[in-house]
Amino acid sequence: MLETAETGDTIDRESYEQALPDLRVELINAQYELQHADFPVIVLIGADDRIAADDLIDTLNEWMDARYIDTRWFGRRSEEENERPRFWRYWRELPPRGRIGVFAGAWATNPITEQVFGKRDRGGFKRRLEHIRRFEQTLVDDGALLLKFWLHLPEKEHHKRAQAAEKHRHRHWKFDEEDWKIYKVLDKVLPLCEQLVHETSTACCPWQLVETTDARCRDLTVARRLLQAIRQRLDETPSGTSQAPAEPAELCCGPLDSVDLSSGLAYDTYKAELLRYQQKIHRRSLKAAQDGRTSILVFEGWDAAGKGGAIRRLTRAMSARNYQVVPIGVPTDEELSHQYLWRFWRKLPRAGKVMIFDRSWYGRVLVERVEGFASEDAWKRAYQEINDFESQLVEYGFNVQKFWLHIDRQEQLRRFKAREKTLYKKYKITDDDYRNRDKWDAYVCAVNEMVERTSCQRAPWHLIPATDKRFARVQIARIFSRSLKNDH
Amino acid sequence: MLETAETGDTIDRESYEQALPDLRVELINAQYELQHADFPVIVLIGADDRIAADDLIDTLNEWMDARYIDTRWFGRRSEEENERPRFWRYWRELPPRGRIGVFAGAWATNPITEQVFGKRDRGGFKRRLEHIRRFEQTLVDDGALLLKFWLHLPEKEHHKRAQAAEKHRHRHWKFDEEDWKIYKVLDKVLPLCEQLVHETSTACCPWQLVETTDARCRDLTVARRLLQAIRQRLDETPSGTSQAPAEPAELCCGPLDSVDLSSGLAYDTYKAELLRYQQKIHRRSLKAAQDGRTSILVFEGWDAAGKGGAIRRLTRAMSARNYQVVPIGVPTDEELSHQYLWRFWRKLPRAGKVMIFDRSWYGRVLVERVEGFASEDAWKRAYQEINDFESQLVEYGFNVQKFWLHIDRQEQLRRFKAREKTLYKKYKITDDDYRNRDKWDAYVCAVNEMVERTSCQRAPWHLIPATDKRFARVQIARIFSRSLKNDH
Numbered sequence: 001m002l003e004t005a006e007t008g009d010t011i012d013r014e015s016y017e018q019a020l021p022d023l024r025v026e027l028i029n030a031q032y033e034l035q036h037a038d039f040p041v042i043v044l045i046g047a048d049d050r051i052a053a054d055d056l057i058d059t060l061n062e063w064m065d066a067r068y069i070d071t072r073w074f075g076r077r078s079e080e081e082n083e084r085p086r087f088w089r090y091w092r093e094l095p096p097r098g099r100i101g102v103f104a105g106a107w108a109t110n111p112i113t114e115q116v117f118g119k120r121d122r123g124g125f126k127r128r129l130e131h132i133r134r135f136e137q138t139l140v141d142d143g144a145l146l147l148k149f150w151l152h153l154p155e156k157e158h159h160k161r162a163q164a165a166e167k168h169r170h171r172h173w174k175f176d177e178e179d180w181k182i183y184k185v186l187d188k189v190l191p192l193c194e195q196l197v198h199e200t201s202t203a204c205c206p207w208q209l210v211e212t213t214d215a216r217c218r219d220l221t222v223a224r225r226l227l228q229a230i231r232q233r234l235d236e237t238p239s240g241t242s243q244a245p246a247e248p249a250e251l252c253c254g255p256l257d258s259v260d261l262s263s264g265l266a267y268d269t270y271k272a273e274l275l276r277y278q279q280k281i282h283r284r285s286l287k288a289a290q291d292g293r294t295s296i297l298v299f300e301g302w303d304a305a306g307k308g309g310a311i312r313r314l315t316r317a318m319s320a321r322n323y324q325v326v327p328i329g330v331p332t333d334e335e336l337s338h339q340y341l342w343r344f345w346r347k348l349p350r351a352g353k354v355m356i357f358d359r360s361w362y363g364r365v366l367v368e369r370v371e372g373f374a375s376e377d378a379w380k381r382a383y384q385e386i387n388d389f390e391s392q393l394v395e396y397g398f399n400v401q402k403f404w405l406h407i408d409r410q411e412q413l414r415r416f417k418a419r420e421k422t423l424y425k426k427y428k429i430t431d432d433d434y435r436n437r438d439k440w441d442a443y444v445c446a447v448n449e450m451v452e453r454t455s456c457q458r459a460p461w462h463l464i465p466a467t468d469k470r471f472a473r474v475q476i477a478r479i480f481s482r483s484l485k486n487d488h
Numbered sequence: 489m490l491e492t493a494e495t496g497d498t499i500d501r502e503s504y505e506q507a508l509p510d511l512r513v514e515l516i517n518a519q520y521e522l523q524h525a526d527f528p529v530i531v532l533i534g535a536d537d538r539i540a541a542d543d544l545i546d547t548l549n550e551w552m553d554a555r556y557i558d559t560r561w562f563g564r565r566s567e568e569e570n571e572r573p574r575f576w577r578y579w580r581e582l583p584p585r586g587r588i589g590v591f592a593g594a595w596a597t598n599p600i601t602e603q604v605f606g607k608r609d610r611g612g613f614k615r616r617l618e619h620i621r622r623f624e625q626t627l628v629d630d631g632a633l634l635l636k637f638w639l640h641l642p643e644k645e646h647h648k649r650a651q652a653a654e655k656h657r658h659r660h661w662k663f664d665e666e667d668w669k670i671y672k673v674l675d676k677v678l679p680l681c682e683q684l685v686h687e688t689s690t691a692c693c694p695w696q697l698v699e700t701t702d703a704r705c706r707d708l709t710v711a712r713r714l715l716q717a718i719r720q721r722l723d724e725t726p727s728g729t730s731q732a733p734a735e736p737a738e739l740c741c742g743p744l745d746s747v748d749l750s751s752g753l754a755y756d757t758y759k760a761e762l763l764r765y766q767q768k769i770h771r772r773s774l775k776a777a778q779d780g781r782t783s784i785l786v787f788e789g790w791d792a793a794g795k796g797g798a799i800r801r802l803t804r805a806m807s808a809r810n811y812q813v814v815p816i817g818v819p820t821d822e823e824l825s826h827q828y829l830w831r832f833w834r835k836l837p838r839a840g841k842v843m844i845f846d847r848s849w850y851g852r853v854l855v856e857r858v859e860g861f862a863s864e865d866a867w868k869r870a871y872q873e874i875n876d877f878e879s880q881l882v883e884y885g886f887n888v889q890k891f892w893l894h895i896d897r898q899e900q901l902r903r904f905k906a907r908e909k910t911l912y913k914k915y916k917i918t919d920d921d922y923r924n925r926d927k928w929d930a931y932v933c934a935v936n937e938m939v940e941r942t943s944c945q946r947a948p949w950h951l952i953p954a955t956d957k958r959f960a961r962v963q964i965a966r967i968f969s970r971s972l973k974n975d976h
Binding site: 020024025028058065066075078080081105170173178279282315322324 | 665
């Protein structure tokens with residue numbers, strides 16, 4: 001596949017210099033228009049020719065306005081990066097809408113270097129290609145313009161260059177240790193490049209192969225294609241995404257129906273049981289912290305179902321050094337200018353912490369779905385995106401537990417009224433809460449579908465009957481305490 | 489000093505429960521008003537009683553609206569944190585304006601645990617207290633409401649508690665390994681706490697000592713003081729900060745006068761010299777990357793002085809994996825809601841990188857000063873703040889080099905005109921650029937003062953004559969290449 005890049009094309013200096021001024025003007029104009037567009041441009045540069053990648057990046061920065069390009073090169077993973085799933089580092093650096101992010105190497109070449117210089121097995125490599133495809137799909141679905149260029153130097157040119165570098169070390173000063181290291185295992189590297197390019201060339205984001213033998217031709221080709229792609233995307237009339245609110249609530253049945261809301265617990269039993277589990281949580285969370293095992297707890301539920309109180313019963317059992325509660329509210333504008341999972345990726349904790357999300361990424365398929373804040377396409381896609389996200393956490397050894405606190409409509413009303421009577425709880429009740437009540441049935445559907453589509457053994461949903469808060473708190477403490485014991 | 493906290497105050501359950509509802513209402517109201525305020529609240533909790541700190545944090549989260557409090561606990565520094573100056577981790581987590589950040593331990597207790605369990609010498613401890621004072625001063629000067637509570641358990645209570653924990657292990661389950669570890673060296677820890685509290689109790693941010701023997705009293709005291717401080721600050725009428733633009737330009741002399749703008753270089757010499765330094769930079773930057781030595785290059789200069797071209801001559805010599813160019817443009821809203829240095833702290837690179845800032849934190853004392861975007865107080869304070877910032881970088885082993893590219897007013901006009909003729913450079917010239925020209929003299933003053941007040945041997949300003957771009961580029965390459973060699 002790579003040899004299809006070997007066209008042998010060249011461009012003479014004169015044509016090059018003739019073409020340049022116009023190209024540069026157009027590139028810069030495109031960049032300026034892009035600033036007001038609602039999508040980011042992500043340029044992934046993979047290469048079996050490191051020097052070419054370096055030079056190309058310099059050229060792009062020269063030809064375009066460097067102030068609006070973020071170039072990121074990804075090398076050896078740091079300890080902090082090692083404590084999170086592999087794609088955390090890329091999520092962190094994604095460009096916001098309206099900007100260009102150039103990713104050098106990154107998820108294109110790191111799997112290869114790890115495969116060659118590390119100890120990954122063949123199965124692991126395949127699995128990573130799968131992650132790449134899903135990651136790219138997620139970005140593209142969110143509207144990102146993702147362009148992937150693979151810079152390829154034909155094998156015989158690799159040999160020629162290495163020989164020249166050996167002879168005239170002084171003249172070929174850019175050919176450094178790193179290049180020698182790669183050159184020595186070129187016969188292993190090239191087939192892996194081939195495989196990666198082949199298997200991650202999907203319909204939504206194919207690799208564009210560019211031969212690097214002729215630098216002028218290489219730079220012009222990439223710049224022109226980049227320009228063309230941005231231009232085309234800018235000129236597309238924005239598709240009138242219908243953000244219609246969800247259908248009038250269907251009456252639907254599902255997992256929520258089977259929750260026994262009459263469950264309760266006597267006060268004495270509650271006290272004793274809670275203490276028992278809190279002690280276990282205390283001990284086990286210290287052990288987990290030492291062993292670097294991370295837990296992610298997700299709390300969702302009806303307004304006034306008792307999320308806060310249940311969370312505090314857990315945190316009271318732990319040391320502040322080991323947990324963090326993350327309440328999910330209105331996103332900042334930095335967060336709004338990225339794919340919706342970005343804000344959660346950026347918050348992933350270091351190894352050994354317990355991270356408690358008070359509301360979470362499930363907002364996408366709950367409130368955003370019901371209120372019509374997300375298009376139907378977007379929330380329907382979200383189940384798969386969320387499953388991918390969580391499966392990366394789980395594969396990385398995180399303990400993921402999700403709680404839905406369930407009460408019925410009457411109980412909620414009772415609690416709203418009670419809250420309004422308690423001065424320091426009044427703030428918890430707003431008109432929004434009453435409005436949400438009107439959409440109860442639509443929410444029931446959304447919750448049922450959410451649980452059905454995103455609960456799995458390794459990242460399970462626990463439906464907690466919460467009419468009796470004591471019962472709910474003990475259940476949650478018990479489940480969390482057990483999960484701390486079982487996961488490895 | 490700590491024993492002044494030992495008041496022996498207690499509060500009975502009845503008075504406590506009577507006081508609570510009003511206090512909670514007022515706390516929540518204050519929190520809601522705070523959301524629209526233009527300052528952050530930073531609550532630093534230091535303690536010689538870890539369990540009390542944990543409990544207090546839980547209580548604050550219960551009494552207030554947990555959605556608007558960010559609690560951070562800082563433990564052992566990670567590898568990424570170790571690659572930056574000590575305060576990087578705190579800067580990263582500072583709350584934006586309108587929010588409350590609760591820092592547990594952090595810069596209050598980490599110096600102590602490192603002193604006791606690490607290998608720091610006495611001099612290092614003193615130095616860190618100095619950094620703490622400056623850091624806090626910077627936050628307060630920026631308008632943050634910084635409240636520092638030291639939770640103190642009298643020594644005899646420490647002993648009583650430890651004895652009880654030994655006897656009734658089951659009942660005292662919160663007293664864990666970590667507490668035993670501290671307890672065993674209590675005689676070393678307490679004097680250090682004493683010293684830290686004493687020496688970091690400054691006029692702007694004194695420690696408030698709180699005895700922890702009685703939990704109700706402890707929680708009420710902290711909550712009341714927190715409320716009072718926020719309330720008081722909210723009720724202050726905002727001081728009408730006069731953002732008057734700078735005085736009509738004085739004619740002032742200074743370092744810029746001595747720059748020889750007639751310096752030039754013949755083309756052949758230029759080619760040869762540049763190549764020579766580029767090769768050195770290539771080699772030395774690889775070595776620096778291996779050794780983990782970080783370089784920070786700052787580029788400032790007149791519009792059209794040739795910053796971009798000079799930067800590219802450096803990046804062409806390096807591998808994309810080792811450098812990053814950071815163009816400083818308009819801040820995001822997350823950035824605007826923090827102290828102005830926050831955005832630079834958050835960008836500090838990992839060990840071994842070369843970070844090139846195309847414009848920088850010096851905007852504060854240049855454009856923000858001249859255009860009146862920063863108040864006179866703010867930019868006058870900035871020299872000291874910047875010096876502190878850079879001295880932390882330098883002390884941490886970073887190589888810091890700052891370049892001012894200098895041309896005169898006629899040369900600038902010539903270049904503007906030339907740029908307007910080159911289609912792909914036209915975008916670089918806007919009306920703003922002409923407007924800035926009118927303030928040339930004011931800028932000259934600002935630059936002179938900046939260089940005089942922020943140049944030092946370890947983070948020097950280099951004034952580069954840039955009438956001849958070739959000369960400037962070679963100078964910069966030479967200086968950078970040497971700095972790569974000399975720094976350790």
